Each structure stands twice: as C-alpha cells, then as structure tokens.
Amino acid sequence: MGSSAALLGRFQSPGAEIVDIGPLTLRWYGLLIASAVLIGVTLSQYLAKKRGVDSEQLGDLVIWLVVGAIPCARLYYVLFEWESYAGRPADMIAIWKGGIAIHGAILGGAIAALIFARLNRLRFWQLADLVAPSLILGQAIGRWGNFFNSEAFGSPTDLPWKLYIPLSQRPAGYRAFEYFHPTFLYESLWNLGVFALLLTLFFWGLRHPQKLKTGTLFLTYMIAYSLGRVWIEGLRTDSLMLGPLRVAQLVSLAEIGLGSLGLVWLYLLRRPLPDVVKQPSKATSNAPQTPSERKPYDP
Template sequence: MLPLLAEFTSPGIGFQIGPLSIRWYGVLIASAVLIGVNLSQYLASRRQVNPELLSDLAIWLVLAAIPSARLYYVIFQWRDYVGNPASMIAIWQGGIAIHGAILGGAIAALIFARVKKISFWQLADLVAPSLILGQAIGRWGNFFNSEAFGSPTDLPWKLFIPLDRRPPGLENVAYYHPTFLYESLWNLGVFALLMFLFFKGSRLKVGTLFLTYMVAYSSGRFWIEGLRTDSLMLGFLRMAQVVSLTGIAIGAIGLFWLYGMKRSLPDVVDDPNPDSQPTR
C-alpha cells in the first residue's frame, strides 16, 4: 500500500460569530467576487479601459450568474426540490452549477455591452482571468459542504466523506477522490496561463483570452467530471461533459476564426481595429 500523502476532512459547513451563523460557501463566493472585481479593474486599467465599467458589469454579472447557477442546478435535480419549493433558493447549502452561472453571466454581459456600446469580447477578455480564479476559490465550497466529490479511492491523497453525505450503496466507503481539489488546481493553472498571455502575449486579438479560457477550463472539467459520483444527468449523459465538449468546440472554432481565417469575432458593436488591444 502506498503511503498516505494527504487526507482532507471538512471542518464543517460554517461557523458562528455570536448569534450570527456564517456559511463557508457564502464567504468563498463573496471573496471570489471581491477579488475578481478588483483584478478585472486592474487589468482594465492596463488596457486603457475605464475600470468603472468593470465594477458596473460586476453588479450585472452577480445579479444574473448566481440565480442562473442555482436555476440550472435545480432544473437537473428537480425531484429533490419539487416537494419543498423554499429550498430552491437555499444556495448557502450548496447546489449551484458553474455552467449555469457562465450562461447567465454571458447573457448579462451581452446586454451590458450593447447598452454601454462597448465590445463584448473586450469585456470578456478582462473578466476571464477573474472568472477562472473565482472558480478556483469557489470549488473549496464543495470541500466544506462535503459535496461534488469523486469516486472511491485508495490513493495516497483522498477525501473523507461523513456517513450522511455518502452516495447510496457506498455507505461503508469513507474515502473518495478530492475532485474539488483537482479542479481548483486545474483552474489555478488556467489562471496562470491567461495572466501570462495577458502580459506577454504579443498583440493578442480581441476575444483570445476568453476563447482560451473556454478551451482550457472545459478540457479540465471534462475529465474531472468523469470521476464524480453526483453529476447532473440528462438521461445517460453527464451534462457537464456535454457542455464542456461544446465549450471546447466553440473556443477552438473561435480561435481558428481569429488566427486561422484572420477575421474578427462578431460583436455587439463595430470594432474599427479588431487586431488591437481593448481601448477606452
């Protein structure tokens, strides 16, 4: 048997400050939003885009992404909520889907870009590093909630799951793949890649960072999702894997469109200089 390298055990879903109950999931989401807004504003200033646009956009994204993430999850877990409608809004108990958040956020960003008459792809490039960093942080919410874990494992690194959180039929199995950790580390790697491209990329075309995010994040999510025991399903299909393959395809086609065909991406505004970095 291989020696134990790391054993992860959740300390619980929250903590008390006097009469106030604080959930780690909420703390992590709030932290991810705060860090993300500041990072996006910093990146905007480096590209001569008004940083205040990113703070305004953040409000739109939060208002759209969090309900969309919850709605996406509830739709695919409808049988768990149909008898208790009030639980549908209890996001502090976990149960949000990042693909729902991305979809809702993308729709909000498109509307915002049209209203503000700014390139959607410029905004997407500035948000992409913050988005993947937020995902890396948010995955630790799954750790505290003892959810979204993988299949049983006896590897030298493993996650202990309490009896009441174990899948049916696996009540006697205590240790599982820490898929929250796999995805968090993968996302940090994607974040490093995007930041490298942002600062070192030579005259990147508008849209490159977001399309790279789609390919890189989706590639990791596809294989990690295959380890999980609680995937949202549509028939026999794991929805996250289907969406990930779609994301890889869209990102790859978009990058080929930019660099293979040397054309600018369709946008909500006309871009007089599609090869340039975002401007004010």
C-alpha cells in the same frame, strides 16, 4: 512519519459553518463566493487599466455579472435536480447549502454581459477577455466551498490524498466507503493552472498587441477549463445527468468545440468575432480624438 501518513489519510472538512451567533450563521460557502467576487473585481479593474479601459466600467459590469450568474447557476442546478427539489420548494433558494452549477453561471453572466455591452456601447469580447482571468480564479476559490460542504467529490479511492466524507453525505450505493477522490481539489488546482495561462497570455498581449486578437483570452478560457472539467467530471458521483449522460461533460465538449472554432475564425480566417458593437475602422482608430473619446487600440 506515521503521523504524517495518518494526516494525509484523513483529509476531511471541518464543517460548513464558520460561526453561529443566534439567528446569524456565517458559512464557508458564502464567504468564499463573496471573496471570489471581491478579488475578481479588483483583478479585472487592474487588467482594465493595463489595457487602457475604464476600470469603473469593469466595476459596474461585475455587478451585472453577479446578478446574472448566481441566480442562473442555481436555476440550472435545480432544473437538473428537479426530483430532489419538487417536494421541498423552499430549498430551491437555499444557495448557502451548496448546489450551483458553473455552466449555469457562465450562461447567466454571458447574457448579462451582452446586455451591459449593448447598453453601454462597449465591445463584448474585450470585456470578456478582461473578465476571464478573474472568472477562472473565482472558480478555483469557489471550489473550496464544496470541500467545506462535503460535496462534489469523486468515486471511492485509497490514494494518500483521499477525502473523508461523513456517512450522512455519501450517496446511495457508497455508504460502505469512507474515502473518495477530492475532485473539488483537482478542479481548483486545474483552474489555477488555467489562471496562470491566461495571465501569461494577457501580459504577452500587452507586448505584442497586434498578435493577440480580441476574444482570444475568453476562448482560451473556454477550451482550457473545459478540457479539465471533462476528465474531472468523469470521477464524480454526483454529476447532473441527462439520461445516461453527464451534463457537464456534454457542455464542456461543446465549449471546447466552440472555443476552437472561435480561434480558427480569429487566426486562420483572420476575421474579428461578431460583437454587439462594430470594431472601429483603422481610419477611425487613427483619427485625432479628445481624451474623453480616445479608446485604446485593440486588435
């Protein structure tokens, strides 16, 4: 019993590096991001097949998302931490050391997806729905990169699941404290719950295609993820700040508002969300089509 209590009281990262072979260093952060992308591609393509959407297009889209999301996630973080990076510009691209912002990734990914949808004449909201479960699952996986880097932790705590942070990683003003809230774990578990919610909605929508409107999954993702982020961010000691305000909380509140307005638009006003490609009319949808032209019905 005593050893179990001691184990719970010493939740600690084993280090950021997996193996170091000469000039080659394999880090947990990079491995987790790569794993999240691979799992995300596989899941998105599986969901696309279930919806009758070309899975190869989802594979192409993921490449665009990675190219748009990761640089924007890093740029977003660096801009809000400019004082820390102004004197060491080489570290601005050292993404393997940590320091990316999911809201920057969402913004960059959304821009990339809009361009991809426009170029390929695809419906943005349909693509967003198919990507949303993979996105939140990837976030759940990626948060463990923060654990291995001993970053993104919360305020000091003495709870049984407290996280030990080495002295070198503790922020100024917290040097005397050893144990902190594992906010990376809170968010990872929350994200897994959102993932389960989105998959439940997705498969419910397959059985009730007239009831689940296009865009619902992504809007639900925006609201559900942001609800968790608001309270978890309040525990952190390393939040990106805009004066006295936590940027992530402000953005999360905005996403909750926008997501809620989107659902009102869909279900109370009964109108489709604005898209880069117009929704086909019922007459067009019901017209005979060749196999290459046929599109799945999507409310």
